Amino acid sequence: MELKREDFLAQYPPLYFLNKADVANIWDKEEIHLYVHIPYCAKKCGFCYYKSFPIGNAPIPDEYFEALKTEIEIYANMPEVQSKCLRSIYLGGGTPTLLSEKQIETLMMLIKSKFNFAVDYEFCSEARPGQETSLEKLRLLKALGMKRLSVGCQSTDDFVLESNGRNHNSKDFMDVFERARQTGIYCINVDIMSGMVNQSLESWLETVKTISDLKPENIAIYKLEIYLNNALYARYRKGNVRLISDAAxxxxxxxxxxxxxxxxxxxxxxxxxxxxxxxxxxxxxxxxKGADMLGVGLSSHSCFNDYIYQNEPKLDDYMERLKRNELPVQRAHKITAREELIQRMVFGIKNLFFERAKFLEEFGVDVMDVFPEQLTSLEKQGFISIYPDHIRTSFEGAIFADDIVREFYMPEHRKTMLAHVKRPEN
Known part of the structure; x- marks a missing residue:
């Protein structure tokens, strides 16, 4: 190091590193994602803990729909959002397919008119296996750009479905799946659930076989949990529900x-x-992977500008604030630098493949220097394999991913989880 007070610095990196190739990327819009919550369903399932209201065959209330549109417009007019483009839209619930065809078209045309879009954006909607998921509605969704339909089957055993408070049977699911295939939707996902009430191993494996034989492009497996705010919990307290053990x-x-x-x-x-x-x-x-997401609708949560925040959970409060033309955000948390490191690691494990170079590029440090003890321990236990350029989650690591990632949590976060019933030991 020479000490000569030479060459006054006013820029870093040096201007010599500017190049013509990067000019075209200066005004690229950062990609974000949009979640739209429709908190209504024909009948609430016994295991459901999401914010939703059963309305039978009644239409989704216009008052809620208008409030939802107002929230979308407020976001669309924010400079912080106008500088972004949508990479995906996800309609969730509840049951989004309870929306009328007119409401679906109005909603999607509003979003398309107000936001910038990535060229290859994904539009996904959840659907219930029921009459409201009609051929006409599916054709409309496809015409509006839907590429992915997610259908909640849970089980192909009608006795299991009834035991868990589902309001459809296996034939209803098969009918909706056939309509989706007939419509020519690019990607169909089917949700199934393990450990359900009165679900034997034979019944479970028959569900897996039946669904895999249909060859949907995606299959998602969820584990039944009885949370303290759902209908199954009330039956459990009365001794009317038995669960298999965690080991089973x-x-x-x-x-x-x-x-x-x-x-x-x-x-x-x-x-x-x-x-x-x-x-x-x-x-x-x-x-x-850490991309920003805006969540609109009752009780929806968002991750945007380094904050996690959630909308009002009470319907009256949600709609009243939107009548005043203000965002209905009820609570928020500023994500710290440490929490962001942990977030990348947690979801890297859950994504099964973690690129060390991208972590280094984003945070300026190798992940092995941040979590050396945790990663070494998980590799010794056979849950992950550590390579020079990536970390790969094993089969057993995938099975237990939601347990092992807690090793990276900050101490005050490790025991926090939604209140639910503990399964029996055997």
Whole structure:
């Protein structure tokens, strides 16, 4: 180092590193994602803990729909949002397909007129296996750009469906699946659930086989949990519901995962499977990688500008604030630098493949220097494999991903989870 007070510095990196190739990228819009919550369903399922209201065959209230449109317009007019473009739209619930065809078209045309879009954006909607998911509605959704339909089957055993408070049967699911195929939707996802009430191992494996034989592009496996705010919990307290043990459910998962892999599926993440990489779920994948997401609708949460925040959970409060033309945000948390590091690691494990170079590029430090003890321990236990340029989650790591990632949590976060019933030991 020479000390000569030479060459006054006013810029770093040096201007010599400017190049013509990067000029075209100066005004690229950063990609964000949009979640739209429709908190209504024909009947609330016994295990559901999401914010939703059963309305039977009644239409979705105009008052809520107008409030939702107002919230979308408020966001669309914000400079912070106008500088972005939408990479994905996700209609969730509740049951989005309870929206009328007119409401669906109005909603999507509003979004398309107010936001910038990435060229290859993904539009996904959830659907219930019911009459409201009609051929006409599916054709409209496809015409409006929907590429991915996610259908909640849960089980193909009608006794299991009834025991868990589902308001459809296996025939209803098959009918909706056939309509979706007839419509020519690019990607169909089917949700199934392990460890359900009155679900034997044989029933579970028959569900896995039946669904995999249909060859939907995606299959997602969720584990039944009885949360303290759902209808199954009330039955559980009265002694009318029995659950299999966690150890038994793990065996359900192992065998179910294995069957899907043997039938030609590959793991997309720790709970979902795809026939080929082109059917990967863009919305989930990118949000898990740290992309910003705006959540609109009652009780929706967002991650935007380094904040996690959530909308009003009470319907009257939500709509009243939007009548005053203000965003209905009820609570928020500023994500710290440490939490952001942990977030990338957690979802890297759940995504099954973690690129060390991208972590280094984003944070300026190698992940092995941030979490050396945790990563070394998980590798010794066979949950991950550590390579010079990436970290890969093993089959067993995928099964237990939501447990092992807690090793990276800050101490005050490790025991926090939604209140739910503990399964029996055996």
């Amino acid at each position: 459910e793990v065996e359900y998962a192992r065998q179910g995962y294995g069957m899907l892999l043997d039938s030609g599926y590959r793991m997309a993440d720790n709970f979902s499977f795809m026939l080929a990489p082109e059917y990967d779920h863009v919305h989930r994948r990118e949000v898990w």
